[in-house]
Amino acid sequence: MGEQLSGAQILCRVLLEEGVDLMWGYPGGAIIPFYNALPDYPGLRHILVRHEQAAAHAADGYARASGRLGVCVATSGPGATNLVTGLATAHMDSSPILAITGQVPRPMIGRDAFQETDVIGLTLPVTKYSHQVTDVSELAQRVREAIAIAQDGRPGPVLIDVPKDVQNQKTDYQVAGARSQVSGGVREGTWNLTPDTRHLIQQAAKLIGEAQRPLIMIGHGVILANAYGEVRQLAERTGFPVITTLLGISGFPESHPLHLGMPGMHGEVHVNRAIQHADLIVGVGLRFDDRVTGNTAGFAPHAKIIHVDLDASEIGKNVPTTLGIVGDVKAVVSDLLGAIVPRRCDPWREEIGSFVRQRHESFRGDLSPEHITATIHNVVGERSTIVTDVGQHQMWVAKLYPYRRPNSHITSGGLGTMGFSVPAAMGVALARPGEPVWSISGDGGFQMNLQEIATMVQEKIPVKMGIFNNGYLGMVRQWQQFFHERRYSATPIWSPDYVKLAEAYGIAGWRVEDARQLRETVAQANATPGPALIEFVIEQEANVFPMIPPGASLSEPIEAEPAGASRT
Numbered sequence: 001m002g003e004q005l006s007g008a009q010i011l012c013r014v015l016l017e018e019g020v021d022l023m024w025g026y027p028g029g030a031i032i033p034f035y036n037a038l039p040d041y042p043g044l045r046h047i048l049v050r051h052e053q054a055a056a057h058a059a060d061g062y063a064r065a066s067g068r069l070g071v072c073v074a075t076s077g078p079g080a081t082n083l084v085t086g087l088a089t090a091h092m093d094s095s096p097i098l099a100i101t102g103q104v105p106r107p108m109i110g111r112d113a114f115q116e117t118d119v120i121g122l123t124l125p126v127t128k129y130s131h132q133v134t135d136v137s138e139l140a141q142r143v144r145e146a147i148a149i150a151q152d153g154r155p156g157p158v159l160i161d162v163p164k165d166v167q168n169q170k171t172d173y174q175v176a177g178a179r180s181q182v183s184g185g186v187r188e189g190t191w192n193l194t195p196d197t198r199h200l201i202q203q204a205a206k207l208i209g210e211a212q213r214p215l216i217m218i219g220h221g222v223i224l225a226n227a228y229g230e231v232r233q234l235a236e237r238t239g240f241p242v243i244t245t246l247l248g249i250s251g252f253p254e255s256h257p258l259h260l261g262m263p264g265m266h267g268e269v270h271v272n273r274a275i276q277h278a279d280l281i282v283g284v285g286l287r288f289d290d291r292v293t294g295n296t297a298g299f300a301p302h303a304k305i306i307h308v309d310l311d312a313s314e315i316g317k318n319v320p321t322t323l324g325i326v327g328d329v330k331a332v333v334s335d336l337l338g339a340i341v342p343r344r345c346d347p348w349r350e351e352i353g354s355f356v357r358q359r360h361e362s363f364r365g366d367l368s369p370e371h372i373t374a375t376i377h378n379v380v381g382e383r384s385t386i387v388t389d390v391g392q393h394q395m396w397v398a399k400l401y402p403y404r405r406p407n408s409h410i411t412s413g414g415l416g417t418m419g420f421s422v423p424a425a426m427g428v429a430l431a432r433p434g435e436p437v438w439s440i441s442g443d444g445g446f447q448m449n450l451q452e453i454a455t456m457v458q459e460k461i462p463v464k465m466g467i468f469n470n471g472y473l474g475m476v477r478q479w480q481q482f483f484h485e486r487r488y489s490a491t492p493i494w495s496p497d498y499v500k501l502a503e504a505y506g507i508a509g510w511r512v513e514d515a516r517q518l519r520e521t522v523a524q525a526n527a528t529p530g531p532a533l534i535e536f537v538i539e540q541e542a543n544v545f546p547m548i549p550p551g552a553s554l555s556e557p558i559e560a561e562p563a564g565a566s567r568t
């Protein structure tokens with residue numbers, strides 16, 4: 001006989017037993033029984049956010065930075081729907097989070113009850129698993145399964161919906177046996193490669209030995225699999241230059257002589273040219289998304305592609321693959337290291353060197369994004385994590401910030417969710433206590449979730465927030481300038497006085513309008529114990545160059561403002 005526990009108590013017990021100690025959430029009528037049980041489980045820290053979307057992003061940021069499960073909680077109806085963007089964001093970027101939602105009592109389901117929403121229907125396409133528990137006797141098992149699904153294989157979000165009466169129902173509770181692959185919430189995979197996979201790895205080694213113009217292209221999978229060392233050895237033993245996608249940034253040191261940069265729509269010209277000239281691309285833990293490939297018909301026209309990924313459905317999905325190797329990238333690359341013959345690629349690296357051109361950013365003033373990112377790097381140092389939002393600033397930081405530490409760059413890559421940075425940075429800060437965490441946003445994205453400053457204050461979460469204020473929804477304005485004759489429709493955006501806003505929240509705040517204030521202000525903010533905010537007033541119509549126009553191939557970059565689109 002186990003103990004008699006309510007559904008709400010079972011939720012708490014299972015979370016604790018699975019190694020969870022932190023969750024982000026917001027209460028409401030349908031989840032009240034859970035919140036009523038929570039104070040009896042002091043091992044579970046709950047952080048009250050100001051919007052459920054932020055709970056999902058914070059859980060996501062925590063998961064990305066810690067490798068552990070992120071957990072978020074919401075009530076039925078509007079609470080649950082507010083989670084959806086955060087779940088979709090985590091889904092696109094393979095981040096393991098568990099969402100728990102309250103639901104109206106079972107007898108009310110299907111009757112348009114107050115705050116009833118079909119959250120399962122809403123979230124099935126943006127989760128790995130989404131399940132409504134209709135009997136308390138299955139609750140513990142379903143939550144354990146959901147947690148396993150979130151973390152096993154390619155990670156991603158899961159959702160458990162619990163009707164209010166199921167939270168109140170009592171049942172006999174049995175503690176589960178230990179799981180084999182998860183300990184303390186951290187994914188610890190042990191991967192055995194099949195003979196077939198080993199055979200493919202031998203073939204890959206052969207292609208690697210023969211290539212004249214090879215590249216390694218790495219994505220988020222390298223970070224998720226903790227395969228930094230293996231990838232670095234692969235690069236160093238072959239002399240192959242390494243390209244990092246947006247989510248692959250900080251999977252390989254930027255300062256390494258073999259590091260080339262970021263590919264794709266805003267990738268450096270020499271990186272995209274190298275891709276277009278390559279005869280072999282070894283893609284590791286990435287999905288060749290359209291922002292990376294441009295028009296796939298013209299992508300890497302001379303290259304054979306070896307694609308290593310944990311998810312079989314990624315192989316051949318976006319680009320035709322010569323050799324697809326399905327497996328954990330750490331295990332596969334490690335095996336590959338034993339199969340390759342060490343070599344060099346000096347003539348090819350020299351050729352790529354000749355592709356490098358001067359940057360053509362359009363910064364006029366001294367307070368350029370380049371100067372700001374360099375200053376933040378110099379002040380905050382290697383131990384910091386940068387969490388970016390979506391837009392021009394995201395691209396500037398991706399290209400200009402010299403990341404050395406593994407997994408120190410966190411951003412919403414797949415969904416491109418504005419409003420991600422501030423709440424995700426809260427999650428990162430709790431995953432990495434004592435380390436500097438900077439959220440960098442544009443003035444648009446910052447205003448999407450700035451309410452979370454209140455959460456930071458209440459919970460003493462020391463995120464430093466940098467706002468690149470250009471007075472526009474900059475990235476959309478740039479498209480309007482280049483492709484829509486400068487019709488700035490709905491992109492000028494007014495901002496409040498951010499220094500006063502900081503004051504209203506009781507945190508330190510500065511406005512930097514002059515480059516001479518930059519270093520000292522960043523240092524002051526970084527040294528401030530709690531949350532702090534800096535508004536960087538940057539040039540309004542600065543653009544991100546180069547840019548591959550939507551639908552074009554990587555061979556067709558715009559490197560300066562197109563005729564007719566120039567500024568007055």
Ligand SMILES: Cc1ncc(C[n+]2csc(CCOP(=O)(O)OP(=O)(O)O)c2C)c(N)n1
Binds near residue numbers: 419442443476
């Ligand atoms: C939630 C959401 N809505 C709309 C967009 C479309 N979008 C992409 S970038 C961008 C502009 C971002 O402006 P801002 O936050 O000021 O950053 P900037 O580009 O100026 O650096 C917009 C509107 C988006 N990515 N996410």
